[in-house]
Amino acid sequence: MLSVSPDPVVEDADESPYAVRVEDLSITYKTTFERKPTLKQALVRFGRGERKVHTVEALKNVSFDIRVGTAMGIIGSNGAGKSTLMRAMAGILPPTSGNVEVWGRASTLLALGVGFNKALSGRENIVLGGLAAGLSRREVEERVEEIAEWTELGEFIDMPMNTYSSGMAARVGFSVAVHMRPDILMIDEALSTGDAHFREKASAKMAELRDSARAMFLISHGLGSISEMCNDCIWLDKGRLMMRGSPEEVIDAYMTYVKVKKSPTTTEEM
Numbered sequence: 203m204l205s206v207s208p209d210p211v212v213e214d215a216d217e218s219p220y221a222v223r224v225e226d227l228s229i230t231y232k233t234t235f236e237r238k239p240t241l242k243q244a245l246v247r248f249g250r251g252e253r254k255v256h257t258v259e260a261l262k263n264v265s266f267d268i269r270v271g272t273a274m275g276i277i278g279s280n281g282a283g284k285s286t287l288m289r290a291m292a293g294i295l296p297p298t299s300g301n302v303e304v305w306g307r308a309s310t311l312l313a314l315g316v317g318f319n320k321a322l323s324g325r326e327n328i329v330l331g332g333l334a335a336g337l338s339r340r341e342v343e344e345r346v347e348e349i350a351e352w353t354e355l356g357e358f359i360d361m362p363m364n365t366y367s368s369g370m371a372a373r374v375g376f377s378v379a380v381h382m383r384p385d386i387l388m389i390d391e392a393l394s395t396g397d398a399h400f401r402e403k404a405s406a407k408m409a410e411l412r413d414s415a416r417a418m419f420l421i422s423h424g425l426g427s428i429s430e431m432c433n434d435c436i437w438l439d440k441g442r443l444m445m446r447g448s449p450e451e452v453i454d455a456y457m458t459y460v461k462v463k464k465s466p467t468t469t470e471e472m
């Protein structure tokens with residue numbers, strides 16, 4: 203079950219209120235697919251394929267909570283369940299079991315550029331993105347110029363997005379997400395897109411948002427950006443929560459686990 207409330211709950215006057223609470227969360231994907239029959243099976247069954255169900259337990263009994271002011275890094279190998287967790291917290295994916303409670307409006311920067319209509323211009327996609335994020339027509343009109351300007355795409359902003367490079371499309375996605383003034387900001391790999399100049403600009407914007415939002419989540423294989431941007435960290439492995447702690451200690455444990463020597467290059471490539 204996902205529940206979203208507008209205001210944070212204060213339970214203990216000495217502590218910041220909760221921003222997100224994840225309780226015993228499990229998510230299982232079920233995909234059916236047509237398995238190609240062997241020649242013999244095809245002859246026996248006159249070419250009919252066999253429907254197979256493939257089940258993946260992407261998250262298994264994950265629990266944690268974060269308070270206002272937390273910038274949490276999420277680390278783990280490919281397929282560990284990081285994006286699944288983010289999707290569940292954003293309300294895009296319903297839990298198979300367990301609960302997710304979110305206080306405030308979440309804005310996600312998942313898989314940058316996905317969801318754009320490439321036949322439309324960057325500016326038109328900004329309008330659609332703003333409306334999809336729940337802004338009113340008027341709010342979108344008020345912000346579209348600023349969002350377009352921020353991409354620094356010049357006249358490309360009025361050209362169809364199928365003429366863009368992936369980095370240019372990512373700029374549009376990033377700009378829309380960071381201008382939604384979210385309470386809870388969720389960023390998936392945003393820092394790895396764009397060129398050096400845009401990455402720097404994106405980092406500065408994220409630092410600004412981290413300070414104004416109630417909470418932030420950052421998924422990145424660039425462990426350097428996790429230690430730079432975050433004050434809390436979790437490590438997922440095969441859907442399980444392995445560890446929670448300061449970015450330094452969790453990254454250390456993770457690096458030891460995957461037995462990769464610590465060096466600036468490997469840190470960025472994990």
Ligand SMILES: Nc1ncnc2c1ncn2[C@@H]1O[C@H](COP(=O)(O)OP(=O)(O)OP(=O)(O)O)[C@@H](O)[C@H]1O
Nearest residue numbers: 231233258260278279280281282283284285286287
């Ligand atoms: N839509 C889906 N249908 C079926 N299985 C899925 C789907 N999305 C993800 N999975 C599976 O769930 C598991 C977790 O995937 P997820 O994308 O959450 O991992 P991740 O930690 O974000 O990985 P990466 O670092 O590669 O982005 C993987 O085994 C993946 O194959």
